[in-house]
Amino acid sequence: MNLGKLILRLVVGGLFVGHGLQKLRGSFGGPGIDAMSGAMESMNMRPGRRNAFLAGGTETAGGVALALGFLTPVAAAGLISTMITAIRKVHWKNGVWNGGGGFEYNAVLIAAVAALSDDGPGTVSIDAALGKRRWGTFGVVFALVGGIVGSIAAVELGRRGGTPFGDPGDGPSSDDDGPADGPDDALTSSEEPEGMLPADSEEVAAESGAA
Numbered sequence: 214m215n216l217g218k219l220i221l222r223l224v225v226g227g228l229f230v231g232h233g234l235q236k237l238r239g240s241f242g243g244p245g246i247d248a249m250s251g252a253m254e255s256m257n258m259r260p261g262r263r264n265a266f267l268a269g270g271t272e273t274a275g276g277v278a279l280a281l282g283f284l285t286p287v288a289a290a291g292l293i294s295t296m297i298t299a300i301r302k303v304h305w306k307n308g309v310w311n312g313g314g315g316f317e318y319n320a321v322l323i324a325a326v327a328a329l330s331d332d333g334p335g336t337v338s339i340d341a342a343l344g345k346r347r348w349g350t351f352g353v354v355f356a357l358v359g360g361i362v363g364s365i366a367a368v369e370l371g372r373r374g375g376t377p378f379g380d381p382g383d384g385p386s387s388d389d390d391g392p393a394d395g396p397d398d399a400l401t402s403s404e405e406p407e408g409m410l411p412a413d414s415e416e417v418a419a420e421s422g423a424a
Contacts (some may be wrong), residue, residue: 218335225325228268229276229292236269243263256302258371267367271295280325282338286352289326293317293360298367316320330356 235243244252246265253268254261271291278288296319304316311317332345334340340348348355 214320215335215337219327219331219337221325221339222282222329222334225322226276226280229272229279229322231276232274233269233271233276236265237273244312253371256371258302259366259374260332264367264371268295268298279329279334282334282340285334285338285340286348286355289352289356290359290363292326293323293356294363294367296320297360297364301364301368327353328357 219379225248231241234240234244236249237246239248242333246262249269250261250264253259254260258264262271272295275291275295278284279292285320299317300319300390304314304319307316308316308318309315331350331353333345333352336346338346340346379417
């Protein structure tokens with residue numbers, strides 16, 4: 214069983230590292246940070262660049278920690294958070310199966326890291342070397358609850374523009390005397406926003422593997 218856990222950690226952790234590097238550096242045919250920033254913006258995860266860095270960084274660091282068997286429930290909580298967010302933002306509306314863009318793959322990864330948080334990463338791990346071969350119920354509850362809370366916080370902060378109370382500048386100006394849009398203003402407001410359109414965001418997210 215220890216060999217099985219080692220294989221599971223190396224495969225799942227390694228895949229997460231790959232997905233993270235796809236976002237951060239464009240490695241392995243990934244979109245890179247600029248495309249992911251636009252995708253995050255169009256998915257209402259603002260500011261897009263910061264959220265792209267957070268998603269890619271969490272997957273990369275969490276994947277490394279999982280592969281090494283280091284603080285497994287903490288690593289799992291971060292990874293579960295990214296998977297739940299991907300399901301909520303991209304895959305849920307597509308149903309279960311991966312062939313149709315559903316959340317099958319994300320659900321399997323959540324189950325795998327949750328299981329490792331419960332039964333432990335095995336004897337060939339940093340956790341075991343530190344005297345923590347098995348985390349038990351505490352480990353899996355911490356991973357799942359931490360992942361859920363992390364996703365809720367990320368989505369809500371993204372919706373508010375990255376601040377707990379939103380951007381004060383979003384509302385109407387107090388010294389606005391009324392409509393002042395001239396022809397130039399109307400033209401500017403009709404132009405396409407910078408970044409990616411929603412359809413493009415789903416394609417980029419799917420290509421990066423985290424969504």
